[in-house]
Amino acid sequence: MGFKDELAGVGNQEFTPEFGVVQDADRLDAIGAIGIARCFTFGGNRNSVLHDPAIQPRLDLSKEQYMKKEEQTTVNHFHEKLLKLKDSMKTKAGLRRAEKRHKVMEEFLKQFYAEWDGKA
Numbered sequence: 521m522g523f524k525d526e527l528a529g530v531g532n533q534e535f536t537p538e539f540g541v542v543q544d545a546d547r548l549d550a551i552g553a554i555g556i557a558r559c560f561t562f563g564g565n566r567n568s569v570l571h572d573p574a575i576q577p578r579l580d581l582s583k584e585q586y587m588k589k590e591e592q593t594t595v596n597h598f599h600e601k602l603l604k605l606k607d608s609m610k611t612k613a614g615l616r617r618a619e620k621r622h623k624v625m626e627e628f629l630k631q632f633y634a635e636w637d638g639k640a
Contacts (some may be wrong), residue, residue, distance in 0.1 A: 523624065535610065537611070538616075539610070540610030540611045540614070541611060541614070543610055544609050544610055544611050544613070544614030544617075544618075545614075547605045547608065547609065547614070547618070548614065548617055548618060548621065550601075550602060550605060551602055551606070551618060551621040551622060551625060552620070552621030552622075552623075552624045553607050553621075553624055555602060555621065555625065556624070556625060556628055559594060559597055559598065559602065561596075561624065563593075563594030563597070563635065564594075568592070568593060568594045569592075569593045569594070570593060570594050570595065571593050571594070571595040571632075571636060572593050573636075575591055575592065575593055575596065576596075577592075577596040577598075577599035577600050578592070578596070578600055579599065579600070581600060582622055586601075586634075587599070595629070595632065598625060598629055601624070602625060603625060605622075606618040606619060606622040
């Protein structure tokens with residue numbers, strides 16, 4: 521079950537501990553320093569716009585809205601998905617690791633926006 525399935529409400533069920541470990545591992549790969557690199561690699565491969573302040577992130581997404589990728593930027597993907605993954609961890613160990621990686625992404629975005637705005 522992926523992020524988009526949880527947007528559709530499928531994630532409100534009980535799962536085995538093994539499922540939680542595997543899902544947390546997958547999500548941990550998507551966040552932190554490696555997640556930042558993966559995000560920009562994927563966006564570049566798809567010729568996505570890096571950042572456009574006029575295109576606001578879609579924050580309360582349904583599965584259908586999430587699947588529509590038009591008019592979005594690579595940086596918006598942080599707000600639409602990556603920054604939400606910490607709160608969807610299934611295990612205590614996954615959450616501990618996610619909290620650290622989440623902070624890395626927050627610091628990155630803070631610096632990114634400062635540079636983008638010419639303030640750093």
